[in-house]
Amino acid sequence: MRVYEDQADVDVRDTEQLLRGYAEKEGQVLAGLFQEEDDGRGESLTALIAALKRTGAGLVVTPSLRHFGVGEALREQRLAWLESETGANVVEVAP
Template identity: 45%
Template sequence: MRVEAEQADHEVAAAEQGLRAYAEAEGHALVGIRHEVVDGSLAELAGLVREIAQEGGGPVVVPSRAHFGRGEALRASVSAWVEAVTGSEPHEVEP
């Protein structure tokens, strides 16, 4: 999930709890939560996607696709890449 510098710790904790609750409700095993803290970077997401692919695929849960980037074209591209590599369309907690 993307964490902005100005976000308060309680906001980050609430977003993490939302991810955990969604994963549990949908029957997914939440392996971990990664924070993308560098604006414009997708390094943490790329690492997560590689790990999931190495384990044979599976779902990626994000607070929303807005965490993939600022523009709709970038969000669509990153979403398609995640699906192609993991074999699963990204799941959004808040579409």
């Protein structure tokens, strides 16, 4: 999930709880949270892909697809990369 510099801690915790709640409701185990500071480097995405490959997990839950990129082209490129590298499905859990 993308975390912005001016984002309140309570908002970050609420988003984390949203993801945990979704996983629990769906009978899934939330193995980890990957947070990206708003700098656009994509280091957390690289770490996520490595974790998916290592564990064989097939599902990524995100609060919004916009967490993969604000611009549509960048978002689509990142999602395609994640899916082609891991075969994982990405699920958007909007509040």
